[in-house]
Amino acid sequence: MSERNASSSGTPGAGGTGGVGGFRDRLLGRVKLSGWLALAAPLLAVLFAALITSVVLLIAGSSPLDAFDALAQYGTQPRTMAVILNSATMYYISALAVAIGFRMNLFNIGVDGQYRLAAVVAAGVGGAALLPGVLNILLVLVVAVLVGALWAGIAGLLKVKRGVSEVIATIMLNAIATGLASWLMSNHFGVLNGNELATRPIPADSQMPGMALISGTPQLVNGFLVVAIILGIAYYVLLNRTRFGFELRATGMSEPAAVASGIGVKRMIVTTMVLSGAVAGLAGMPELLGESHKYSNNFPSGLGFDGIAIALLGRNNPVGMALGALLWSFLSNSSNSLQMLNISKETADIMKGVTVLSVIIAYELVHRYRIVAEQRRAGQETAAAPAAEGAAA
Amino acid sequence: MSGQAEGTTTAPAPAGGARATSPARRFRVTTPILLLGGVGLVVLLSAVRIVTGASDITSGGTVAAALGLAVPIGLAALGGLWSERAGVVNIGLEGMMVLGTWFGAWGALQFHSPWAGVVAGAVGGALGGAIHAVATVTFGVDHIISGVAINIVGVGFTQYLSKLVFEKMPGGGTKNSPQLPEMGRLSVTFIDGPLRTLEAKQWFLLSDFAGILRGLTQGVSWFTILAILLVPLSYYILWRTAFGLRLRSCGERPVAAESLGVNVYLYKWAAVVVSGLLAGLGGAFLSIVAAGIYRDGQTGGRGYIGLAAMIFGNWRPGGLAGGAALFGYTDALQLRQGGVSVHALLLVVALLLAAMAVYQLVRQSRTVAALITAGCAALVFVVFMMTDTVPEQFTTFTPHLTTLLVLSLASQRLRMPAADGIPYRRGQTT
Numbered sequence: 126m127s128e129r130n131a132s133s134s135g136t137p138g139a140g141g142t143g144g145v146g147g148f149r150d151r152l153l154g155r156v157k158l159s160g161w162l163a164l165a166a167p168l169l170a171v172l173f174a175a176l177i178t179s180v181v182l183l184i185a186g187s188s189p190l191d192a193f194d195a196l197a198q199y200g201t202q203p204r205t206m207a208v209i210l211n212s213a214t215m216y217y218i219s220a221l222a223v224a225i226g227f228r229m230n231l232f233n234i235g236v237d238g239q240y241r242l243a244a245v246v247a248a249g250v251g252g253a254a255l256l257p258g259v260l261n262i263l264l265v266l267v268v269a270v271l272v273g274a275l276w277a278g279i280a281g282l283l284k285v286k287r288g289v290s291e292v293i294a295t296i297m298l299n300a301i302a303t304g305l306a307s308w309l310m311s312n313h314f315g316v317l318n319g320n321e322l323a324t325r326p327i328p329a330d331s332q333m334p335g336m337a338l339i340s341g342t343p344q345l346v347n348g349f350l351v352v353a354i355i356l357g358i359a360y361y362v363l364l365n366r367t368r369f370g371f372e373l374r375a376t377g378m379s380e381p382a383a384v385a386s387g388i389g390v391k392r393m394i395v396t397t398m399v400l401s402g403a404v405a406g407l408a409g410m411p412e413l414l415g416e417s418h419k420y421s422n423n424f425p426s427g428l429g430f431d432g433i434a435i436a437l438l439g440r441n442n443p444v445g446m447a448l449g450a451l452l453w454s455f456l457s458n459s460s461n462s463l464q465m466l467n468i469s470k471e472t473a474d475i476m477k478g479v480t481v482l483s484v485i486i487a488y489e490l491v492h493r494y495r496i497v498a499e500q501r502r503a504g505q506e507t508a509a510a511p512a513a514e515g516a517a518a
Numbered sequence: 519m520s521g522q523a524e525g526t527t528t529a530p531a532p533a534g535g536a537r538a539t540s541p542a543r544r545f546r547v548t549t550p551i552l553l554l555g556g557v558g559l560v561v562l563l564s565a566v567r568i569v570t571g572a573s574d575i576t577s578g579g580t581v582a583a584a585l586g587l588a589v590p591i592g593l594a595a596l597g598g599l600w601s602e603r604a605g606v607v608n609i610g611l612e613g614m615m616v617l618g619t620w621f622g623a624w625g626a627l628q629f630h631s632p633w634a635g636v637v638a639g640a641v642g643g644a645l646g647g648a649i650h651a652v653a654t655v656t657f658g659v660d661h662i663i664s665g666v667a668i669n670i671v672g673v674g675f676t677q678y679l680s681k682l683v684f685e686k687m688p689g690g691g692t693k694n695s696p697q698l699p700e701m702g703r704l705s706v707t708f709i710d711g712p713l714r715t716l717e718a719k720q721w722f723l724l725s726d727f728a729g730i731l732r733g734l735t736q737g738v739s740w741f742t743i744l745a746i747l748l749v750p751l752s753y754y755i756l757w758r759t760a761f762g763l764r765l766r767s768c769g770e771r772p773v774a775a776e777s778l779g780v781n782v783y784l785y786k787w788a789a790v791v792v793s794g795l796l797a798g799l800g801g802a803f804l805s806i807v808a809a810g811i812y813r814d815g816q817t818g819g820r821g822y823i824g825l826a827a828m829i830f831g832n833w834r835p836g837g838l839a840g841g842a843a844l845f846g847y848t849d850a851l852q853l854r855q856g857g858v859s860v861h862a863l864l865l866v867v868a869l870l871l872a873a874m875a876v877y878q879l880v881r882q883s884r885t886v887a888a889l890i891t892a893g894c895a896a897l898v899f900v901v902f903m904m905t906d907t908v909p910e911q912f913t914t915f916t917p918h919l920t921t922l923l924v925l926s927l928a929s930q931r932l933r934m935p936a937a938d939g940i941p942y943r944r945g946q947t948t
Contacts, residue, residue, distance in 0.1 A: 181678075232662055234666070287926040287927075289925045289926050290829075293825065293921070296822045297826070297922045298922070299819075300914075301915045301918055304915040305911070305912075308911035311911065312909070434667070434670060437663060471674055474673075474674030474675075475671070475678055477670070478674045478675070481667045482668075485653065485660075485664065485667060486653060486657050489658060489659055
């Protein structure tokens with residue numbers, strides 16, 4: 126398995142097309158798409174996804190226009206907007222965790238297990254109220270970060286020490302985390318309340334306060350929005366303005382070059398994995414500290430996979446991912462409105478999936494278009510130059 | 519080949535490097551060694567059964583369940599083999615399997631025949647394969663990214679479809695189908711009675727062999743037999759025909775293949791579609807034979823485990839069948855007296871680790887490695903002695919943990935196709 130990654134990341138640009146323009150580099154935002162193309166690609170992809178969804182709806186015998194209208198109507202209500210913002214916060218943090226790995230060609234598919242295990246342990250510790258007030262919030266956050274980092278660190282160590290691909294390792298760790306979490310719930314942290322097995326709720330003085338940002342609704346916006354924005358900025362600064370970030374990106378672009386310039390690739394792999402896991406540990410915190418205040422079966426699931434999709438949509442760009450998280454959250458939350466039209470809400474899932482696939486392909490096509498245009502321009506210039514010389518002679 | 523060169527420079531473990539220099543490292547796996555190993559394993563299991571009293575670890579029921587659970591994993595692994603031999607990494611196996619479960623159930627219900635379901639499941643999986651082929655081969659998208667996307671799409675699409683189709687059927691619901699028509703099973707009836715009595719005696723070794731034989735000969739679905747036959751068939755096609763040689767050359771050195779007139783795109787397309795077809799068959803097996811019903815989330819990550827089985831099997835049909843059997847067996851144990859059986863398995867693991875430590879010390883003279891292995895063996899043994907049973911939540915991830923452990927022990931010796939996972943564009947020079 127190590128060879129799998131060595132060979133794919135070892136080839137310059139990993140894309141096989143050579144040079145700086147490897148596919149993964151383009152997709153993960155390591156190569157800048159110029160100006161309007163960067164916007165056009167995802168827009169085209171979303172339109173294409175809407176088209177495919179329309180076809181699916183037509184086949185099922187419903188009107189696509191009504192469906193999109195219902196989505197838009199529902200999504201623009203003040204209460205829904207607050208809810209969308211709240212889930213987008215979680216999606217965004219999860220996407221950041223995935224993106225940290227992506228920038229180094231590490232596929233942390235295990236964000237899902239990391240955030241859930243972190244949430245269970247953090248909920249158990251927070252519910253025990255070992256510390257008063259704000260200190261308890263900090264304790265919960267530290268626990269979540271540590272658990273997420275440790276769980277991801279296992280995959281990092283296995284990759285470095287034993288050559289196990291992080292893709293397989295994290296997928297297996299996801300399943301193990303699920304079992305471990307349910308064991309922790311039923312044996313240590315869980316309290317049976319009626320039919321529901323949940324952790325003790327976090328005391329009121331240690332809950333994250335909400336913000337009344339959107340007028341016209343009692344629904345508060347989760348205070349974690351601020352944390353998510355800070356994390357996004359930190360992500361940008363860390364990757365683009367620090368030595369560590371440079372080494373991380375360099376390793377992701379070309380491992381041999383990184384080795385040649387004295388970067389300890391193995392150490393980078395473990396560090397990046399741990400960092401990614403640490404951020405992943407925070408993904409469940411908006412829900413835990415700001416909404417439900419406990420871990421139960423109703424805790425959001427599958428955030429890790431949403432994070433992967435959003436990181437791909439936003440090309441690992443902090444702003445792009447924020448937009449992607451909002452779109453994702455809009456589709457997830459508004460899908461309930463479809464049921465009023467007797468359309469299954471899974472339609473939104475189809476649209477999400479198709480969006481991701483077509484965004485990936487759109488970036489590739491846009492890139493090829495640019496290459497061809499550039500070649501044509503260069504060709505015209507070189508063709509024009511000798512002609513001018515000939516005229517002078 | 520650049521892939522291989524980098525493979526050695528970035529080769530993981532210092533242990534791998536040390537091993538490469540050790541002369542004792544190479545031994546060829548031959549048929550006698552395989553048979554001897556198999557018999558040795560049964561002796562070990564038998565001894566553990568006597569010591570721990572976990573009677574289910576070699577019972578006919580467990581073996582039959584293991585066979586049934588190994589089939590979908592093995593089919594997914596075969597799917598992985600086809601596509602990765604042509605140089606396309608297929609993480610999307612899971613999504614194609616999910617498609618297979620739904621289409622399999624739908625086909626069986628629509629045409630009132632389980633075999634129609636098998637065909638439909640294969641077609642559904644092949645559709646998923648075709649999407650993967652469009653993305654990776656035609657558009658040159660990164661293989662892992664496309665695969666992850668297919669897994670997301672596969673789940674959403676089947677949930678949508680089951681709501682659309684199964685909910686309206688009597689006995690169906692939003693998350694499950696009605697009961698599916700049953701598939702015929704094959705039993706060698708005349709040996710059932712004697713084997714059963716022999717098994718009940720609980721004798722050392724004899725009863726275990728009786729249990730294993732009974733599990734392999736009683737109530738075996740025709741689909742299982744088909745799946746087992748697909749392993750030698752894949753071997754024949756991929757290693758003994760011109761088509762297979764060309765397909766594998768696309769996974770090793772596509773540029774060279776193209777220069778010899780092989781249509782690399784076409785071969786990769788064919789490989790990925792067959793890969794999806796096989797994964798779809800695996801999914802159809804789950805819904806039609808294993809459960810007799812389609813359920814949401816039925817695959818439970820078996821596509822990924824199949825991929826791991828293929829890696830464990832070193833990208834070879836025989837090896838992946840062994841991997842599938844191993845994972846199927848650990849999967850079956852959790853169903854049969856889960857806590858007790860998995861607990862007994864701990865003793866097996868401890869003994870195997872101890873044997874490995876001795877091997878490392880005596881044959882390879884690797885003292886440090888032997889000490890570490892012996893330490894692990896002791897640790898597992900202590901855990902075994904301190905506990906009576908394994909909590910049921912832990913038994914659910916036994917196959918996944920096994921996968922992880924096996925890969926971390928075996929990863930260094932494996933050799934993947936040289937150009938696996940690298941997007942290929944026609945006209946590229948390297």
